[in-house]
Structure formats: structure tokens, C-alpha cells
Amino acid sequence: MTRLLIAIALLPIAAGCAGPELVAVRTDGQRIAASPMLRQNYEADRTVCLGETQKANLTRTPNYYGGFAAIAKQAEQDQAASDVFAGCMAQKGYAMVEKEKADAKIAEYGATAQAIAQEKQMMTGSVR
Template sequence: MKRIISIVIVGTVVAACAGPKLVPVRMDGQRITESPVLAHGYEADHTICRGETQKANLSKTKHYYGGVAGIAESLDQAQAAGDVYAGCMAQRGYAMVKEEEAEAKRAQYSAVASSVAGASPLATGSVTKQAGR
């Protein structure tokens, strides 16, 4: 009986820790499905980032805990792997957002990209070579 109660409790904890589904959104506001070129670029970026995540998982020291400690360790490793993937995708121009917020976030990124494209160049402190000098 104790074993059944333990299994139910552990199952509840694992289900509660499973976060919302995250989906990629391009930071320039374009839809990944807008063109075959964007879809192909996403597939390549996704594959690269999955590989980076796998490398990160392989480099971890494995701990062999039993019971709740083992589950906590697995959840920590899963979170770390998700962080590696999200960071890799961010380097490639994608934000990982909650699925239900994806369209709103894409529209926000699109509006920012449009306003930046129409604005005058910003002074960033960098030095550029001017013509004739």
C-alpha cells in the first residue's frame, strides 16, 4: 500500500513539474512557415541545437539516486537541457515561448522589427568609416 501511495505522489510531482509546451518564434517576427527557406533554416538550427543539448547531457556527471532524490535529479537535468536548447536557439534568432503566447509574441517581434527598419540608424558608439576620410 505504501508503494502505491509513493507512486501516486511521485507521479503527481512529475506531472506538476512538467512545464508548459514551448515553441520557437523568430525574433524578427517572420513566421517559420512563411517560406521554404525559413522552414529549412529552422530545421537546420533545430538539429544543431538538439546536438548541442545532447552534448551537454553527455558531459554531465551521472548521479544514481533512488526514490524522490533520483526524480529531482532527473528534473534538474531536464531543466538544464531545456536551458541549453533555448540558449542555442536564441543565438540563432529564435525565442522559446509558451505555445498559447506564440502568435502574440511573434506580432510583437514583427512590430519591433518594422519600427527598427523604418527608423534612422541609432548611435551605438561604434566607429564607422565614412566616405572620403
């Protein structure tokens, strides 16, 4: 009974450690919602990455001791799963950013992509 009360008391603390809500943005600066094709590609990529995360979760080790050690171990394993998902999404051209900063990050990625495209044009144009 005491363990249950401690676990219930620690839930708000553990929930507070979860961090800000993250969303995926394309690293080429395009908005996922800009076209049905981009949305469909995102959903397919997200599904693959969720599968990779689930495979990584199969390697979790159970904690039989409970208490603070169990909470810490769970948080560590949750972070590892989150890292697997973010890494998979990065390989597919997405970045996981805080929801409040998503618009600014999309604009930043778009400006970078545009600068790279202009640089490529200049480089190929000067080779004549």
C-alpha cells in the same frame, strides 16, 4: 516494490512540473511557416541545437540513490538541457515561447523589427 509504487505515484506530479509546451518563434517577427526557406533554416538550426543539447546531456551524472533526490536531480538536469537548447536557439534568432502565446509574441517581435527598421531609415535619411 515500495520504490516502484512511490515512483508510479509521483509520475503525475513530475509530469505536472514539466510546464507549458514551448514552441520556437523567430525574433524578427517572421513566421517560420511563411516560406520553405524559413522552414528549412529552422529545421537546420533546430537539428544543430538538439545536437548541442545531446552533448550537454553527456555530462549528466548518474544518481544511484533513488527516491526524491533522484527525482529532483532529474528535474534539474532536464531544466539544464532545456536551457542549453533555448540558448542555442536564441543565438540563431529564435525565442522559445508558450504555444498559446506564440501568435502574440510573433506580432510583438514583428512590430519591434519594423520600428527598428524605421528608426534606421530616419537616422540614415537625416545624415545628408
